[in-house]
Amino acid sequence: MTAAPCGDAPGGGRYGEAVFRPEEAGEGERIDFGALAYDGITMARLRALGVGPGWRCLDVGAGTGTVSRRLLAEAGVASVLAVDRDVRFLSARPVPGLDVLESDITAPDFAPGRFRLVHARFVLMHLPGHDRLITALAELVAPGGVLVLSDAIDLTSDRTPGTPYSAVMRAMWQGLRATIGTDVSWVPSYPHLLRGAGLVSVAAEVHVPPLLPGSPISHFWADTWERSRVAMLATGLVDDAAVDAALRYLGSDECAALSAGMLSAWGWKPEEGPR
Numbered sequence: 001m002t003a004a005p006c007g008d009a010p011g012g013g014r015y016g017e018a019v020f021r022p023e024e025a026g027e028g029e030r031i032d033f034g035a036l037a038y039d040g041i042t043m044a045r046l047r048a049l050g051v052g053p054g055w056r057c058l059d060v061g062a063g064t065g066t067v068s069r070r071l072l073a074e075a076g077v078a079s080v081l082a083v084d085r086d087v088r089f090l091s092a093r094p095v096p097g098l099d100v101l102e103s104d105i106t107a108p109d110f111a112p113g114r115f116r117l118v119h120a121r122f123v124l125m126h127l128p129g130h131d132r133l134i135t136a137l138a139e140l141v142a143p144g145g146v147l148v149l150s151d152a153i154d155l156t157s158d159r160t161p162g163t164p165y166s167a168v169m170r171a172m173w174q175g176l177r178a179t180i181g182t183d184v185s186w187v188p189s190y191p192h193l194l195r196g197a198g199l200v201s202v203a204a205e206v207h208v209p210p211l212l213p214g215s216p217i218s219h220f221w222a223d224t225w226e227r228s229r230v231a232m233l234a235t236g237l238v239d240d241a242a243v244d245a246a247l248r249y250l251g252s253d254e255c256a257a258l259s260a261g262m263l264s265a266w267g268w269k270p271e272e273g274p275r
């Protein structure tokens with residue numbers, strides 16, 4: 001599929017180009033640190049929703065494929081189609097039952113079939129037109145199936161204590177917004193958006209991993225900050241010294257902060273017509 005839609009970042013950049021380039025050393029490890037922090041929660045939710053033997057699954061923006069492979073190995077699903085704009089990490093670790101498709105999910109002709117589970121984690125927050133994408137992904141859910149979408153929620157507020165951590169987190173969200181269009185402001189609206197896409201029995205939950213020195217989520221943020229350092233500096237909110245101070249703070253026992261969380265929302269496709 002070849003369509004190349006424009007991002008809605010002010011600079012017109014896209015995920016994987018200006019920032020988070022898959023060809024850069026360590027990008028797969030960065031995604032894996034996020035997976036280490038969140039895979040247990042994701043798998044518990046998917047299992048609680050009944051995902052298991054016989055299910056055909058679609059994992060959108062599958063990254064390194066940790067969830068795709070765990071669906072096969074632990075939940076015993078029939079198959080997983082793992083889609084990503086760049087499949088180098090997926091292709092590097094093939095397993096039986098895992099099919100890999102290199103495709104841009106924002107392309108108007110993205111239509112890989114119908115699935116009992118459609119899952120996307122930390123993908124839609126980086127893409128333009130999230131409401132259209134939610135509708136398009138809901139279309140890919142077979143009757144009786146479930147759409148499960150997870151993205152980050154920013155838990156800083158104007159009363160968050162001023163620490164090196166909070167200054168850099170603010171600069172990160174603003175810098176990513178300006179360079180690749182990342183926007184987490186709408187993520188708390190997921191339940192409403194899923195209902196609007198015609199799904200029923202909609203619900204959501206939030207998980208915030210503990211921000212402890214040396215934890216996977218601390219490694220994930222440290223690596224994410226390094227990769228988005230140029231974008232953060234361009235905001236004018238922080239300088240190199242502030243980023244370095246935040247990295248030291250994150251790795252120290254002084255760290256006393258709240259990580260961004262993961263909101264997971266799900267909704268079911270009615271078997272026949274609206275309930």
Ligand SMILES: C[S@@+](CC[C@H](N)C(=O)[O-])C[C@H]1O[C@@H](n2cnc3c(N)ncnc32)[C@H](O)[C@@H]1O
Binds near residue numbers: 034060086120122
């Ligand atoms: C932050 S990673 C999340 C990976 C995985 N879902 C996880 O949670 O571990 C975002 C992934 O979405 C992919 N992605 C971004 N834009 C995409 C697009 N337009 N079409 C397909 N995949 C995309 C990226 O290549 C990357 O692998």
